[in-house]
Amino acid sequence: MKIDKKNRKRKKLTALAVGVILVYILLICPGIRFRRQKSSVIEVSKDAAERNTEEKPEDKKEETLTHKFQDVINQAERLFLSYDYDGALDLIQGIEGFEDDRELKGKADFYQKEKESCEPVNIQEVTHVFYHSLVVDPERAFANQERDPQAVGNNQWMTTISEFKKILQEMYDRGYVIVGIHDMVREREDEEGNILFEPGEIMLPKGKKAYVLSQDDLSYYHCYDNYGYAAKMILDEEGRPTCEYITPEGERVTGDYDLVPILDKFIEKHPDASYRGAKGIIALTGYNGILGYRTDNSYLNINGNLNDDKRQWLIDNPDFDIEKEREQAKKVADALKEEGWEFASHTWGHIKIGDVTLSRLIRDTQKWRENVEPLVGGTDVIVFAHGQDLGDWGNYNEYDEKYQFLKGEGYHIFCNVDQGQYRVHFGRDYLRQGRRDLDGYRIYRNAAGKEDSVSDLFDAKEVIDSLRPPVPPLR
Numbered sequence: 066m067k068i069d070k071k072n073r074k075r076k077k078l079t080a081l082a083v084g085v086i087l088v089y090i091l092l093i094c095p096g097i098r099f100r101r102q103k104s105s106v107i108e109v110s111k112d113a114a115e116r117n118t119e120e121k122p123e124d125k126k127e128e129t130l131t132h133k134f135q136d137v138i139n140q141a142e143r144l145f146l147s148y149d150y151d152g153a154l155d156l157i158q159g160i161e162g163f164e165d166d167r168e169l170k171g172k173a174d175f176y177q178k179e180k181e182s183c184e185p186v187n188i189q190e191v192t193h194v195f196y197h198s199l200v201v202d203p204e205r206a207f208a209n210q211e212r213d214p215q216a217v218g219n220n221q222w223m224t225t226i227s228e229f230k231k232i233l234q235e236m237y238d239r240g241y242v243i244v245g246i247h248d249m250v251r252e253r254e255d256e257e258g259n260i261l262f263e264p265g266e267i268m269l270p271k272g273k274k275a276y277v278l279s280q281d282d283l284s285y286y287h288c289y290d291n292y293g294y295a296a297k298m299i300l301d302e303e304g305r306p307t308c309e310y311i312t313p314e315g316e317r318v319t320g321d322y323d324l325v326p327i328l329d330k331f332i333e334k335h336p337d338a339s340y341r342g343a344k345g346i347i348a349l350t351g352y353n354g355i356l357g358y359r360t361d362n363s364y365l366n367i368n369g370n371l372n373d374d375k376r377q378w379l380i381d382n383p384d385f386d387i388e389k390e391r392e393q394a395k396k397v398a399d400a401l402k403e404e405g406w407e408f409a410s411h412t413w414g415h416i417k418i419g420d421v422t423l424s425r426l427i428r429d430t431q432k433w434r435e436n437v438e439p440l441v442g443g444t445d446v447i448v449f450a451h452g453q454d455l456g457d458w459g460n461y462n463e464y465d466e467k468y469q470f471l472k473g474e475g476y477h478i479f480c481n482v483d484q485g486q487y488r489v490h491f492g493r494d495y496l497r498q499g500r501r502d503l504d505g506y507r508i509y510r511n512a513a514g515k516e517d518s519v520s521d522l523f524d525a526k527e528v529i530d531s532l533r534p535p536v537p538p539l540r
């Protein structure tokens with residue numbers, strides 16, 4: 066019995082022990098397991114949290130800032146490349162939290178450093194080069210030199226596309242940067258309210274040289290027809306200026322057949338070829354319309370005192386609608402301004418400013434105002450035709466009535482033609498700048514060793530078009 070009791074007691078104890086163990090296993094042990102699991106979860110969460118605070122947010126921020134603001138960053142980079150350091154800095158510093166972002170902070174610091182290393186351009190040493198419409202097809206333009214005066218003119222005054230592209234590249238390689246002519250000027254008002262013209266401030270990296278570019282007579286005159294020039298400026302599918310060209314077979318094609326789209330593409334590829342997106346000055350007459358559009362009032366009267374080529378053009382184009390021509394010309398002009406081009410008067414009738422009477426100048430200016438200004442907008446730049454000028458170099462005679470008239474008409478920047486490397490003169494309230502012709506005459510004479518007037522810009526021997534005939538000396 067005792068044994069039974071003992072056995073029962075042992076059994077009870079055993080059962081109790083088993084129970085305790087079971088309870089332990091079922092309740093406490095899983096509790097421990099739970100707690101460990103819980104604690105390991107906490108640890109994992111803590112790791113994640115630590116990663117969140119130490120890496121993730123930054124990753125996230127970097128990702129967010131550079132991705133979210135990629136367009137702004139690209140825009141800033143483009144401004145920086147075109148020497149607009151403040152514009153680039155404003156964009157980067159305008160991004161909230163840029164200072165905590167290693168990449169953006171580095172960019173801002175770099176822009177600042179580059180800005181501080183720039184030097185002011187000596188405005189007196191800004192050169193100015195000019196072209197006419199470029200020759201697309203030298204064989205058509207230069208044929209029959211011995212008997213066609215237009216072909217002789219094409220050879221003397223025109224540059225071919227191949228020559229222009231080589232000059233553009235070589236000047237870029239030598240550190241030349243296109244600036245706007247208005248960048249050269251700082252206008253200041255004195256105590257009496259007079260506007261004074263002073264040299265402006267252009268800051269460029271060491272070794273860079275500033276130049277102004279202009280293109281004259283961008284009208285595609287009737288006399289250019291069938292000589293291998295573009296026919297008109299038009300807009301491409303993206304609304305950007307390009308050219309229409311008529312092939313020898315009479316097919317109309319679209320493309321980079323003149324200076325404007327070639328330069329636009331070049332600067333797009335090399336933003337550092339242009340100071341803050343400046344392009345060139347387009348100097349326009351009005352008598353054959355502008356940009357290849359027959360926008361002038363004189364086309365309205367076929368029985369009027371028209372030149373033969375205008376009359377022939379009207380006969381060939383019976384559907385002529387001047388309002389349509391003007392509308393299209395204005396659209397192209399607006400797109401040109403959007404691209405950074407500016408317009409100047411080249412006088413309506415391509416007149417000789419030195420030779421004409423005051424009354425002729427007044428009538429001519431009125432025609433420009435009526436026929437050209439409504440399409441391209443007002444301008445304070447006049448580019449004189451035939452290389453003439455109002456007076457000798459230096460200050461204009463303030464009592465000269467033509468000078469007084471042009472000043473009264475709002476012209477403050479006067480350009481002539483001059484082969485001097487730098488020709489910049491500031492009058493009290495105006496700027497004069499001489500321009501260098503980079504045409505067939507100049508390229509040929511330099512390439513042939515007859516003169517040395519462009520070697521600071523390019524090597525004429527490398528540039529000259531192999532299809533260009535010899536250019537005789539001017540008579």
Ligand SMILES: [Zn+2]
Pocket residue numbers: 281282411415450451
């Ligand atoms: Zn001209």
